[in-house]
Amino acid sequence: MSRLRGLHFEPLWWSLFSAGGVCFAVFVPAVALVFGVLVPLGVIEVSFVELVGWYQGIWGLIFTGAVLCLPAFHAAHRIRHGLHDLKLGGGSTSAFICYGVAAVFSFTALWAWFTF
Amino acid sequence: MNVQTRAIEVTRYSPERDKEPYLQRYDVPFDESTSILDALNYIKEHIDATLSYRWSCRMAICGSCGVMVNGIPKLGCKDFLRLYDHTPETPIRIEPLAHFSVERDLIVNMDEFLTHLEAVKPYIIGDNVDTASLPAEASLQSPAQLSRYQQFANCINCGLCYAACPQFGLNPEFVGPGAIALAHRYNLDSRDHGKTERMPLLNSKNGVWSCTFVGFCSDVCPKGVDPAAAVNQGKVDSAKSMLIQLFKGSQLQGEHQ
Numbered sequence: 001m002s003r004l005r006g007l008h009f010e011p012l013w014w015s016l017f018s019a020g021g022v023c024f025a026v027f028v029p030a031v032a033l034v035f036g037v038l039v040p041l042g043v044i045e046v047s048f049v050e051l052v053g054w055y056q057g058i059w060g061l062i063f064t065g066a067v068l069c070l071p072a073f074h075a076a077h078r079i080r081h082g083l084h085d086l087k088l089g090g091g092s093t094s095a096f097i098c099y100g101v102a103a104v105f106s107f108t109a110l111w112a113w114f115t116f
Numbered sequence: 117m118n119v120q121t122r123a124i125e126v127t128r129y130s131p132e133r134d135k136e137p138y139l140q141r142y143d144v145p146f147d148e149s150t151s152i153l154d155a156l157n158y159i160k161e162h163i164d165a166t167l168s169y170r171w172s173c174r175m176a177i178c179g180s181c182g183v184m185v186n187g188i189p190k191l192g193c194k195d196f197l198r199l200y201d202h203t204p205e206t207p208i209r210i211e212p213l214a215h216f217s218v219e220r221d222l223i224v225n226m227d228e229f230l231t232h233l234e235a236v237k238p239y240i241i242g243d244n245v246d247t248a249s250l251p252a253e254a255s256l257q258s259p260a261q262l263s264r265y266q267q268f269a270n271c272i273n274c275g276l277c278y279a280a281c282p283q284f285g286l287n288p289e290f291v292g293p294g295a296i297a298l299a300h301r302y303n304l305d306s307r308d309h310g311k312t313e314r315m316p317l318l319n320s321k322n323g324v325w326s327c328t329f330v331g332f333c334s335d336v337c338p339k340g341v342d343p344a345a346a347v348n349q350g351k352v353d354s355a356k357s358m359l360i361q362l363f364k365g366s367q368l369q370g371e372h373q
Contacts, residue, residue, distance in 0.1 A: 003365035006316055010325040011355040081328045085282065 013077050013099065020074025023066045031067050056116060064113050069106035076102035119145045122197050123207035124155055126167065128221055137218065140164075141207060146197040152210065153181050153192035156222075169222035176338055179274030183222050184211040189276035191338045213279040215288070229275045232291045235317055236299035241310025261306040268301035268346055270339040277333035277343050283326050290326040291317060293333035293343035300346035303353070315357045324350040 038044045054060060076098040083089045083098075121143045129137035142163055144155045153171055160167050171181040174193045181192035186200070186209050200208045216224035277293035278284050284292045291299075299318060303311045318324050327347045334344040 003361055003363075006319055007358055007362060008321055008325075010321060011351070011358050014325070014351055015355060084286075085328065087286070 009095075013073070013080075013095075016070065016073035017077035020070035020072070020077075023070045024074055027066045028071055031063075055113070060113050060116070064109045068109040069102075072102040072105045073099070120147070122146045122150075122155070122200070123205075124159070125207040125209045126156070126159070126222070127211040127218075128167070129212075129218055130220055139209070144197075148196075148198050150197045151193050152183065152185055152190065152195045152197065152208075155197060156181075156192060156210070167222075168220045177272060179272035182213050182274045182276050182279065184214055184279065185209070187211075189213060189279035189336045191274060191276065194338050213275055215279055215281070215285040216275070224275075226275060228288060229273070229278050229292065229294065232295040233273065233298065236291065236295045236314055237310055238295070238298040238302060240302060240305060240308045241313060242307075243309045255307050257306055264306075265301045265304035268297050268304070268341055268343075271298055271301070271337075271341050271343075272339055274338065276336045276338060280332040280336040282330055282332070283328060287322070287326060289322045291323050293327075293347060296324060296327075296350055297341055297343035297346035300350055300353075315354065318350055319354045319358055324348075324354050327351075 034044070039046055055063065080094050080098040083094050088094070089097075122145075124142050124144055125139040126142065127137050128134070128140045142159045144150075144158050146155065151174075153174060156167065156169050156171070160169075169181065169183070169192075171192065172178040173180075176191055176194045179191070182189060183192050184190070185192075185195055192210075197208065210222065212218045212222045212224045216226070216228055219225055271294055273294060275294065277297075281290070281293055284290045296318065299314050302308045303314060324347050327344075329344060329348060331344040334342045337343065
């Protein structure tokens with residue numbers, strides 16, 4: 001059991017948080033710009049059929065991971081530590097709720113991609 | 117000669133006499149060169165000899181005179197009255213370093229930081245070699261090897277980063293910015309072989325993982341050390357160390373060069 005001695009989950013959550021932070025900084029603003037501003041304003045035109053085609057391929061999986069799943073875990077980590085700083089919860093209950101919501105959200109997004 | 121004075125409020129507390137700390141006001145003459153420490157020395161010499169505080173070098177080397185000035189951790193000798201508002205109605209408030217227990221007036225119990233510092237073994241751990249018997253060339257370093265850890269070596273153990281760290285305030289068991297910066301400094305040193313001995317503590321929940329990257333520790337450091345960077349580089353090291361332990365059953369090895 002020595003290989004498990006002293007191990008805890010924080011590095012796992014932090015790794016997801018770090019990866020999600022990069023995604024939040026790089027991909028989420030790009031997606032918001034394209035789909036939230038440029039497409040509605042008609043600056044660029046995207047055909048729905050073409051989008052569906054991309055989503056069904058590997059791009060859909062990359063989109064799901066980089067724009068939905070990892071940012072969800074980033075947000076969950078932020079909220080959990082924010083609660084700790086405000087002396088609210090802080091223990092394993094808030095960890096369970098925060099990462100649980102992120103996990104359910106991520107599985108739903110991945111399930112949507114697999115079954116699309 | 118026109119002598120300006122500045123109002124200063126200092127926290128007073130004597131455990132035998134006072135139920136709780138209180139603020140006492142003094143008016144201190146000052147000019148362009150009067151530091152917070154000079155003001156405390158003036159009070160001690162000319163107004164109230166019972167005021168207690170630590171100081172020694174007056175040149176930001178010894179790290180003894182850390183206090184809170186208007187709520188921000190500062191070295192008394194490196195902070196100046198001229199930098200604060202010039203109205204007598206708003207006194208400069210000088211308090212003991214936050215997050216430490218107060219022994220008397222501005223004196224805090226630094227053991228609360230020093231026990232963490234000792235625990236990370238902040239010294240070069242050799243390879244069971246008697247370094248005195250080695251030729252001097254054995255410990256030579258290239259400029260690149262030096263630059264890996266040099267900025268972290270500027271720490272003077274003043275404790276300002278602990279007074280700045282909200283996580284240390286919430287959990288005094290947190291190893292804290294200063295000690296982790298020094299652990300990182302020795303982990304990065306090409307002459308050191310002690311990383312395996314330091315990692316178990318850094319890997320623990322009270323090690324690097326208690327940090328939430330507030331970064332105020334680096335803002336207040338009077339020597340320009342960046343403990344927040346050390347802690348967060350430490351998280352990468354710690355994550356690697358724990359992965360290696362999980363798969364190989366052994367701790368991360370020190371980097372031999």
